[in-house]
Amino acid sequence: MMFYEHGEIWGNFFKSLGCRVVVSEYTNKKILDNGIKNCNNENCLPVKVLMGHVMELMKKSDFIFIPRYTSTNKLEFSCPKFCGLPDMARINLKNEPKIIEIDIDFNNGMRKTLESLRKLSQKINVDYNKAVKIFLNTVKNNLKNDSLKTAICNKNYIAILGHPYLIYDEFLNMNIRKKLSSFDIVTPKDVPFAIKRENIYPKQNFFYAVGYDILGSAFAFMNEPNVKGIIYLSTFSCGVDSILTEYLERYLKKYPSYPYLKITLDEHTGEAGFDTRLEAFIDMIGDTKEVSV
Amino acid sequence: MKVTFPHMGNIYIAVKVLLDTLEIDYCIPPVGSRTSLEKGILNSPEFMCLPFKTILGNFISGLEDGADVILFGGGCGQCRQSYYGNLQQEILKSLGYKFTYIPINFYNISYRDFFEKLSPLMKGKSRIKIAKAVTAGLHTVFKVDALYAFSNKIRCRELVEGSVDVVMKKFEKDVQKESGFINISKAINTAKEELKKIELKKNYHPIKVLLVGEIFLLSDHFTNLEIERKLGQMGVEVTNTMGVSTWIRHHFIKRLIPIKKQDKSIKLAHEYIHTNDIGGHGIHTVGNAVIGSRKGYDGIIQIYPFTCMPEIIAECTFDEIREKYDVPIMTLILDEMTGEAGYVTRLEAFADMLFMKRENIHLKPAKA
Numbered sequence: 001m002m003f004y005e006h007g008e009i010w011g012n013f014f015k016s017l018g019c020r021v022v023v024s025e026y027t028n029k030k031i032l033d034n035g036i037k038n039c040n041n042e043n044c045l046p047v048k049v050l051m052g053h054v055m056e057l058m059k060k061s062d063f064i065f066i067p068r069y070t071s072t073n074k075l076e077f078s079c080p081k082f083c084g085l086p087d088m089a090r091i092n093l094k095n096e097p098k099i100i101e102i103d104i105d106f107n108n109g110m111r112k113t114l115e116s117l118r119k120l121s122q123k124i125n126v127d128y129n130k131a132v133k134i135f136l137n138t139v140k141n142n143l144k145n146d147s148l149k150t151a152i153c154n155k156n157y158i159a160i161l162g163h164p165y166l167i168y169d170e171f172l173n174m175n176i177r178k179k180l181s182s183f184d185i186v187t188p189k190d191v192p193f194a195i196k197r198e199n200i201y202p203k204q205n206f207f208y209a210v211g212y213d214i215l216g217s218a219f220a221f222m223n224e225p226n227v228k229g230i231i232y233l234s235t236f237s238c239g240v241d242s243i244l245t246e247y248l249e250r251y252l253k254k255y256p257s258y259p260y261l262k263i264t265l266d267e268h269t270g271e272a273g274f275d276t277r278l279e280a281f282i283d284m285i286g287d288t289k290e291v292s293v
Numbered sequence: 294m295k296v297t298f299p300h301m302g303n304i305y306i307a308v309k310v311l312l313d314t315l316e317i318d319y320c321i322p323p324v325g326s327r328t329s330l331e332k333g334i335l336n337s338p339e340f341m342c343l344p345f346k347t348i349l350g351n352f353i354s355g356l357e358d359g360a361d362v363i364l365f366g367g368g369c370g371q372c373r374q375s376y377y378g379n380l381q382q383e384i385l386k387s388l389g390y391k392f393t394y395i396p397i398n399f400y401n402i403s404y405r406d407f408f409e410k411l412s413p414l415m416k417g418k419s420r421i422k423i424a425k426a427v428t429a430g431l432h433t434v435f436k437v438d439a440l441y442a443f444s445n446k447i448r449c450r451e452l453v454e455g456s457v458d459v460v461m462k463k464f465e466k467d468v469q470k471e472s473g474f475i476n477i478s479k480a481i482n483t484a485k486e487e488l489k490k491i492e493l494k495k496n497y498h499p500i501k502v503l504l505v506g507e508i509f510l511l512s513d514h515f516t517n518l519e520i521e522r523k524l525g526q527m528g529v530e531v532t533n534t535m536g537v538s539t540w541i542r543h544h545f546i547k548r549l550i551p552i553k554k555q556d557k558s559i560k561l562a563h564e565y566i567h568t569n570d571i572g573g574h575g576i577h578t579v580g581n582a583v584i585g586s587r588k589g590y591d592g593i594i595q596i597y598p599f600t601c602m603p604e605i606i607a608e609c610t611f612d613e614i615r616e617k618y619d620v621p622i623m624t625l626i627l628d629e630m631t632g633e634a635g636y637v638t639r640l641e642a643f644a645d646m647l648f649m650k651r652e653n654i655h656l657k658p659a660k661a
Contacts (some may be wrong), residue, residue, distance in 0.1 A: 042605045042626070068568060070371070080371040080572030084606030087566045091609050103568065112568075204379060237600040242340035243376050250383060 004168035005189075009142045010065065016134045017126050022061050024053040027171035029269065031056055036267055038092050045235040045266055046165045047081055047088065049172065054089050054099075063100050063124055064089070068116070071107035076209040079240050100124065102135075158183040158285075159221040161214050162233035163240075166265065173233055174271050179278055186227060188217040195220055201251060208240050218248055222258065228285045229259030231278075236266040259285050295320055296414065297355025298364040299348040302512030303437045304537045308364075310474045311430035315422065317414055322354040324469065325515035327631070329354040334629050336384050342373060343598035343628055344509040347516055349381055356390045362414070366397045366544075371572030372603060429474040431541065436481050438538040440464075441521075444488055445533070448525030449499040452492040458522065460487045499530040500647045503585035505578045506596040507604050510627060511535040517596055517627065518636055527644045532590070534581040535574065543574075558584060565610040575603030579610050586618035592647045593620060599628040621647060 003023075011021050025031070027049055035052025050066075057064050066089055069082040081088075086101040093099075100123055103116040117135060121128040158180055160167050167173060167187055177185055188196065196216030200207070221227040232248065234241040245262060252260050261281045263274065296319040298308055305321050312319045322329055333350025352363055363385075365378055378396045385392065397410055408415065408423075415423060441461075448457040464484035471477050502524060510517045511533055521531045558580025559569060565579055578595060585593050595611070597604035611622045623643050625636070648654075 040605065040609045042608060070568070070570065077371050077375075080575065080602040080606060083371060083568060083571045084566060084575070084603075084609070087568075087571075088606060088609045091565065091613055101567070204376075207376070237340055239340070239342070239373055239600055239602045242338045242342075242600070243373060243380060246338040246341075246380060247383070250387065 004164040006067075006142075009139055010067065013134060013138045014065065016138060017124070017131060019124065022057065024056045024060075027053070027169050029171075032171070032267060032269075040088075040092075043088075044081070044238055045172070046163070047085070048267065049165075049169075050085065051089065051092055054093065058093070058096070058098065062098065064096075064098050065100050065102075068101050068103045070103065070105035070112075072104055072209050074107055075206040076212060077107070077206065078209055155226060156183050157186050157221075157224070157227045159186050159218070159227050159230045160233065161188065161218055161230060163210055163214075163235075163238075164188075166233045166235065172265060174265075174269075174274050176231070176233070176278070179275065180282070182282075183228070186221065188213040191217040191220050201247070208243075210240060211244055214244055215247060219251070222255075229261070229281065231281065232260070232262040234262060234264050236264055294318060294362055294414070295360040296362045296364055297322060297352065297358070297360035299351040300324065300513065300515075301509055301540075302514060302537050303441065304434070304512075306437050306468055306477060307430045307434040307537070309468075309472065310433045310477055311426050313473050314426035314429050315414070315418060320355055320358045320360050321469070322351040322358075324465070326350075326354065330629065336388065340600055342601050343516060344374065344507075345377055345381075346629060347509075347513070348377065349384065352381060352385060353388070353390075356385070356392060361391065362393045362395060364395050364397070371570070374573065433474070433477060433481075434541055435538045436478070438536045440481055440485055440488075441536070442533065443485065445521050445525055445531045447488055447491060447493065448522070449528050449530045450493040450497055452494050454526065456491050457488065457525070460484055460491070497528075499528050500591045500644065500651060501530045501532065501589075502644075502647070503581065503590045503593045504531060504533045504535075504596065505581045505585070505593060506535070506607075507578075507598055507601050508535040508540055508574050510596050510598055512537050512540070516598075518631065518633055520594070520596065520625075520640070523637060523640055524644065527641060529644050529647075532585075534585075535577070556580070562610075565613060566606070571603050571606050573601070573603035575607045578604060578607040579614075582607075582611065582614055582622065583618075586614060586620040590620065591651055592643065593622045594643070595622065595624045597624075597626060599626050621650065 007023070011023070014021050031052035032049055033052070034055045035048040035050065038055060039048045039051040054064055054066070066086045068086050069078040071077045086099055090096055090099050100120050101116060102120060103112040105112045113135070114132065117131050118128050121131040160173075160176065165172070167176075170177070196212050199216040199219040200212055201215065201219055204211075218230060221230065230248075232241075232245060234245060249260075249262075252258055259281065261277065263277060294317070296312060296317055298305075298319070298321075300322060305324065309319070309321065329350040330347055331350070332353045333346040333348070336353070337346045337349055348365075355363070365381075378394070382394050393413065395410060395413070397407065444457050444461055451457050461484070464480060467480045467484075468477060471480050504511055504520065512535060514521070521533060524531045556577070558577045560580070561583040562576045562580035564583070566576055568576075570576060582593050582595070595604070595608065597608075608624055611624070614620070615622055621643070623639070625639065
């Protein structure tokens with residue numbers, strides 16, 4: 001679920017350990033259907049998709065790596081589903097021993113991570129000390145993915161907000177980038193780590209890490225005159241989003257003319273309704289250029 | 294200064310004792326009120342979970358009745374409950390209420406922190422008085438929970454149907470009128486005495502059902518549509534794994550006592566979930582289900598509010614537990630719809646099924 005943020009980092013980690021890394025295909029209808037079949041029905045869309053990917057990788061690999069994110073930074077937490085992902089996958093696949101995991105719980109220090117690294121190194125037969133060393137080098141400090149701020153020039157931008165697994169996955173977001181091709185797109189990735197933390201409103205002592213990302217960048221984008229509107233992609237029954245969107249919407253009530261669109265996605269893949277709403281949104285922004293659908 | 298606080302099952306009795314002893318003015322939102330819930334629903338985000346909506350409704354009712362201080366306990370972690378406080382403040386402020394918000398954070402709590410947070414309420418009160426009040430409150434929590442557990446044990450065995458409910462209803466009515474530690478303790482004791490007097494069926498072996506799941510719903514009789522009473526009347530002995538006392542034991546006493554001992558339920562849950570925390574009480578749900586299956590309960594019922602994240606993870610593990618221990622587990626998901634017919638039907642069907650399983654009755658498959 002963090003593939004679009006940290007996929008590369010973990011890939012490098014395992015490559016340095018001397019493993020061959022296989023990544024599943026981009027999400028497609030088959031993966032989604034497979035995931036829905038093999039997953040508890042109450043789960044949200046991204047978990048179902050993940051199960052689909054795991055099913056696909058079963059045939060291709062010896063081990064499947066699913067990280068367990070509890071907290072990636074001091075007093076920043078992740079959605080509970082992330083903490084249970086390896087377990088859910090293991091149980092859905094009838095106690096599959098192929099699944100390996102690494103705990104990330106930096107709020108409580110490195111203890112759990114080291115413990116899980118020990119188990120992992122035994123399972124895939126590598127030296128524990130080597131694994132720790134490589135982990136510290138390749139993973140530890142890169143998880144904060146501090147991207148460079150994209151220079152916002154004299155163009156029209158639309159900000160797409162939401163969880164990374166939605167806004168970067170072309171199948172799940174129904175190729176929204178292509179549909180908005182008359183605009184340039186900015187996402188939370190384009191805002192540096194510190195600015196996101198600074199811009200968060202209301203100030204929180206502790207929060208979801210993804211909450212900092214989304215809300216922080218949302219308020220950063222609103223200060224940019226070239227960012228014409230915000231589209232929020234959310235999944236049905238997402239617990240984290242139920243808090244985030246409420247904050248955002250309450251804040252936006254003070255600026256009733258600011259274009260904002262929230263789209264809730266689920267496993268239905270009919271695109272017509274989605275397109276209509278996008279078109280209406282673009283008309284609302286007042287751009288005369290037609291959307292290529 | 295008038296304090297209000299949210300309901301969570303029977304916690305209001307203990308808080309009442311606490312505030313009475315401290316001589317602080319308070320107003321309790323109406324117990325089990327549909328109107329209060331409606332107000333909460335109206336002002337909550339759509340996909341928010343049911344406890345949030347209930348609590349918000351309580352706050353609005355309390356503020357409307359003239360309270361100006363809100364007392365609320367929160368946490369810090371993955372569960373949404375940790376973030377209730379801030380969002381509810383935002384919502385209430387936008388509705389135009391003026392109030393002081395006192396959140397008690399149960400994460401990394403210390404004595405000093407606790408007293409500092411409560412200092413606006415504690416002005417001019419001696420430490421001894423505060424200590425006395427807190428002990429009285431805690432004592433009441435455990436006593437009330439024990440009373441409810443006892444009533445569950447008796448209800449399925451009563452000879453005259455409904456006699457337990459008469460006592461409990463009277464107790465709930467009395468307790469709302471009474472004030473002060475001594476009077477409330479008296480009410481609890483009388484209720485217990487009366488329960489003991491109830492005539493029981495002899496040689497009756499009820500089906501035993503264990504309730505696991507989300508703590509707010511399990512302890513709150515209004516939001517869980519009185520599952521304990523309904524099952525009890527069907528002749529099922531109900532054991533509730535989560536109550537207010539459990540919550541206080543987990544978040545309050547354990548944090549303050551320096552001895553760290555790992556919970557048995559967490560230990561047993563490790564077979565399925567390889568971590569100590571999946572947010573909320575998800576891990577306890579799994580662990581308690583395992584304990585229940587090992588102890589030979591006839592069935593397990595899990596309850597959680599719609600979109601509750603930790604409990605969904607816990608639910609995933611139930612397939613394994615079902616297979617391993619051959620114990621039926623039913624999951625009930627509740628939201629603000631309070632239509633009871635469908636709910637009762639499912640409980641009845643589950644109870645019938647458990648009975649048939651125990652008596653080894655097999656239905657003949659219908660002829661094709």
